[in-house]
Amino acid sequence: MNRALGLNLALAAGIAAAFVLSLMAGKVWIPLDAWIAGDPRWPIIAELRLPRTVLAVMVGAALGLSGAAMQGYLRNPLADPGLFGVSSGAALGAVISLYFGYAASAWLLPVFALTGAGISMALLALLVGRSGSIIVFTLAGVIISSVAGSMTALAISLAPTPFATSQIVTWLMGALTDRSWDDVTLALPLLALGAALLACTGRTLDALTLGESAARSMGVDPLRLQLLIVIGVALCVGASVATAGIIGFVGLIVPHLVRPFVGNRPSAVLLPSALAGALLLLLADSLVRALPTVSELRLGIAMSMLGGPFFLVVLLRMRRRLA
Amino acid sequence: MSVLAAEDLTLQLGGRRVLDAVSARFTPGHVTAVLGPNGAGKSTLLACLAGLRTPDDGRVMLGGQPRDAIGLRDLARQIGLLPQGGDVHWDIDVASLVKLGRYPHRARWGETEADGIAVARAMAATDVTRFAARPMTALSGGERARVLLARVLAGEPQWLLADEPLANLDPAHQLDTLTCLRDFARGGAGVIVVLHDLNHAIRVADEVLLLCDGRVAAHGPPADVLTPQRIVDTYGVAAHIATTPDGLRFIVTSQMARS
Numbered sequence: 245m246n247r248a249l250g251l252n253l254a255l256a257a258g259i260a261a262a263f264v265l266s267l268m269a270g271k272v273w274i275p276l277d278a279w280i281a282g283d284p285r286w287p288i289i290a291e292l293r294l295p296r297t298v299l300a301v302m303v304g305a306a307l308g309l310s311g312a313a314m315q316g317y318l319r320n321p322l323a324d325p326g327l328f329g330v331s332s333g334a335a336l337g338a339v340i341s342l343y344f345g346y347a348a349s350a351w352l353l354p355v356f357a358l359t360g361a362g363i364s365m366a367l368l369a370l371l372v373g374r375s376g377s378i379i380v381f382t383l384a385g386v387i388i389s390s391v392a393g394s395m396t397a398l399a400i401s402l403a404p405t406p407f408a409t410s411q412i413v414t415w416l417m418g419a420l421t422d423r424s425w426d427d428v429t430l431a432l433p434l435l436a437l438g439a440a441l442l443a444c445t446g447r448t449l450d451a452l453t454l455g456e457s458a459a460r461s462m463g464v465d466p467l468r469l470q471l472l473i474v475i476g477v478a479l480c481v482g483a484s485v486a487t488a489g490i491i492g493f494v495g496l497i498v499p500h501l502v503r504p505f506v507g508n509r510p511s512a513v514l515l516p517s518a519l520a521g522a523l524l525l526l527l528a529d530s531l532v533r534a535l536p537t538v539s540e541l542r543l544g545i546a547m548s549m550l551g552g553p554f555f556l557v558v559l560l561r562m563r564r565r566l567a
Numbered sequence: 568m569s570v571l572a573a574e575d576l577t578l579q580l581g582g583r584r585v586l587d588a589v590s591a592r593f594t595p596g597h598v599t600a601v602l603g604p605n606g607a608g609k610s611t612l613l614a615c616l617a618g619l620r621t622p623d624d625g626r627v628m629l630g631g632q633p634r635d636a637i638g639l640r641d642l643a644r645q646i647g648l649l650p651q652g653g654d655v656h657w658d659i660d661v662a663s664l665v666k667l668g669r670y671p672h673r674a675r676w677g678e679t680e681a682d683g684i685a686v687a688r689a690m691a692a693t694d695v696t697r698f699a700a701r702p703m704t705a706l707s708g709g710e711r712a713r714v715l716l717a718r719v720l721a722g723e724p725q726w727l728l729a730d731e732p733l734a735n736l737d738p739a740h741q742l743d744t745l746t747c748l749r750d751f752a753r754g755g756a757g758v759i760v761v762l763h764d765l766n767h768a769i770r771v772a773d774e775v776l777l778l779c780d781g782r783v784a785a786h787g788p789p790a791d792v793l794t795p796q797r798i799v800d801t802y803g804v805a806a807h808i809a810t811t812p813d814g815l816r817f818i819v820t821s822q823m824a825r826s
Contacts, residue, residue, distance in 0.1 A: 319656035458654075460619055461647070462667070462722070464670070465639055507659060508657040508658050
């Protein structure tokens with residue numbers, strides 16, 4: 245219990261520190277003493293870095309929480325929120341808007357992405373039906389994400405201009421570059437609602453540790469749980485993809501990082517995963533801005549580059565345990 | 568104490584009639600052993616009683632009320648199920664696992680005093696208190712089975728349904744588990760346990776419900792139900808019943824001579 249509280253406090257402190265760091269970091273390093281209205285560098289902080297930083301916290305927390313909830317629900321430490329088709333659906337929506345060149349309006353792309361997420365969520369609910377079965381759920385998610393993925397590939401290959409193609413490909417890599425307060429306003433209510441729904445699942449996920457039969461005999465309503473997970477993850481992931489593109493690995497890695505500290509109980513992993521997700525994305529986004537590259541490294545790529553070696557470590561550790 | 572009863576339960580699975588008009592009244596305070604050959608419908612009957620399966624026909628009555636009229640959570644407080652196999656999907660510690668049994672009683676926030684008492688009592692009854700802090704993966708098969716039983720006991724159900732709780736246990740742990748079940752029944756709760764070993768049924772059961780091909784073949788005290796003739800009829804094996812010098816009855820089975 246106390247270890248969990250300690251970890252949460254440490255993570256919260258880390259987020260506060262990383263938040264400040266993220267406001268300072270970038271091509272132009274802005275020290276603390278320039279943080280006053282009137283300083284010529286202040287608009288960079290207020291209009292560019294602050295919304296971007298807030299968005300990194302929100303998206304990171306939503307992805308971390310979704311990952312922890314998905315792993316708890318599927319009882320599989322390799323489950324990822326992307327498994328479930330919603331991020332591919334959201335990406336497809338965004339790609340369609342880019343394909344038709346609608347991206348000129350700042351609001352249209354996220355709205356298309358959210359529509360895509362909503363449609364894939366509805367499809368998922370429809371495919372799963374009233375069974376409440378986890379295997380059907382996983383299969384339906386795989387089907388939706390592969391169909392959405394192939395449609396996205398189709399849109400890329402048929403894109404009207406090379407410019408559209410490069411725009412699509414770049415967007416798919418995920419980033420928080422040039423995000424504004426509009427994006428924050430759009431995503432915040434959706435992410436908050438999704439996170440609230442997922443936060444309700446903690447104890448039920450714990451009960452699911454004993455398997456479906458035992459959980460049902462303890463009064464778990466599998467249909468209600470599935471609905472909470474589907475809508476909660478769809479809101480979190482859909483709104484994240486709509487504002488930041490696809491940022492993989494956060495939902496997959498973060499629960500692994502916190503389990504050594506708080507134990508394996510799914511409900512104990514939820515809050516620290518949200519906090520650690522926020523911290524991870526804050527740090528990664530500060531890093532891509534601070535790196536001396538010609539054009540900014542895409543956040544989605546940075547996360548995947550971190551994710552690969554991370555899973556190598558997980559694999560090596562697992563192999564040692566099995567040997 | 569509420570009475571649990573099956574009334575004319577009929578259930579088809581994959582075109583096969585797994586339960587065929589099964590009726591039985593279970594007595595609180597008794598251990599009822601459900602026996603029968605593989606595929607006789609024992610586990611399915613338990614699943615119907617616990618509310619995991621809905622019969623095509625007939626109904627389950629609990630305390631004079633049809634089961635479907637009782638809410639999920641209410642039902643879960645009254646009936647505890649120890650499923651076959653005993654999956655534990657995350658490596659959590661023993662105390663946390665036993666606490667999961669309080670799920671049907673959960674308060675909105677935190678743990679109540681009643682939760683703590685029930686968990687401590689369940690862990691004492693199954694003798695798992697001393698490894699409360701150990702992770703589940705560090706337990707032997709026998710210890711693990713006792714922890715899983717403690718989880719059900721922690722829910723303080725009026726009915727405990729156990730599906731083959733003795734599988735994979737050595738003789739000493741088998742007898743320990745049976746004693747646990749029996750003590751729980753002596754406390755006033757009803758215990759319904761699916762068993763395979765006829766001798767275990769003799770050791771522990773107050774009543775035996777013998778199923779064969781989805782029907783009730785016999786229901787009554789073990790000595791009345793488990794006669795050599797009935798064992799031949801249901802299991803197709805010859806049975807010899809004898810008594811040890813200190814008065815324990817036992818059954819030895821052998822293959823029937825082919826005629």
